[in-house]
Amino acid sequence: MNYPEPIFVSETTSTNNYLANLCDRQNQPDMTTVYTTYQSAGRGQRGNTWESEAGANLLFSFVVFPEFLEARRQFLLSQVTALALQEVLSAYTPDVTIKWPNDIYWKDRKLCGTLIENDLTGTCISRSISGTGINLNQEQFPAHIPNPVSLFQITGKRYEQRPILEQVLERAACYYELLKAGDAETIAGRYKEVLYRRDGFYPYEDEAGIFQARIIDIEPIGKLILEDETGLRREYMFKEVSYVL
Template sequence: MGTFPADYPEPIFLSETNSTNSYLDELCNKTSVAELTSVYTDFQTAGRGQRGNSWESEAGANLLFSFVLYPDFLEARKQFLLSQITALALQELLSQYTDEIRIKWPNDIYWKDQKICGTLIENDLTGVHISRSISGTGVNLNQESFLSDAPNPVSLFQITGRRYDRKEILCDFMERVAQYYTLLKDGETELIASRYQAVLYRKEGFHAYKDKDGSFRARICGIEPSGALILEDESGKRREYMFKEVSFEL
């Protein structure tokens, strides 16, 4: 294990970088970089998350990586499919080691009510299609404790008491995401969407949410191809939200 498949580029290892997404972006701008090239690091000095959040990570403890795709067959309006295949690959990967791993819309990975993994995807467009997609992920792997005021982080070590080889985990992930990318290229979008919805966090029952008008309880009805989250509140009203328009209250 830990040996990269012959048909994927060997991952690039950096002892330290500002962020793996930024490094890979600059590399792609300077030279020809093969699809499914990945970069991982011991430490990010400026790791980025959704909503401009930073990502707390003890040096050398976790898997911090990015990879590049060139999905020029995919229209920009369907870019949520890239979030789905990345999240599915992560959910399946981590589910080998523990139960109750779920995808929290749009693409965080949760164990029970705690965040084990976050992803930031940055897409470049040419016309109406996506010319390049760089996906950066932080997986809390071997960290023993978290010191920041982030509300609910957890690591796989905290869950299982075991330590994990980062390159081995990255290898497994890249195999899985490549398989999902093949499904995407083959037009299997309904299969991808159904698998995504089957492993959603809070997919059953009513839970607390918050939007610009305040808190409410609702259940998940589904996810639109655009990525919009469809909720139904306790009065039966249907509510539709794009990214950052609603938050899950924990």
């Protein structure tokens, strides 16, 4: 699948906001992309902000219009983006996994984060904007940011933003074509293969406290299925459980 020439902006408040405004003003094709090396008001999951050193990293958003996709299956869009990122970044360093639902981890540290914003028309998704920040060349991070890591810190090498962006878009476009063709099974299967902590028991925390459990499945709606050490099955949607790192 071809994708339009990515649009570079030297600075913006948020690439998600920039792209949403662009789409509101004029119809755009699938995979229209905006990227920058600095955003002043980037947003992350759970209402967090995304902090990034100016010029050091790759910040981008792309849009698709999956009107064929029911809202209850929107987790597939998260999987499409996460798989593209995991595959591309794995070519630069080993030990890259997807931490449910869509963070990209190197070992136990966060290399990349994504915020997906969907618009609905009826029961289907009319527009989906996926915004991602990849820590590329940042040498140090503020102390209050938990467990970040950059590709530079891992490999000791510096990276140009544009080639990595193009690689991610190419993989995302391929997975989106799979989604359009109705092959959700391949997407879900590959996602499970590269999950962070997919084997063994690890600590998690929910509203009742910390417990040890292992991942046994990810349901199509995105629900995380855990089994604790007593054999009890535990089910969680986003924000209902956290990893203890």
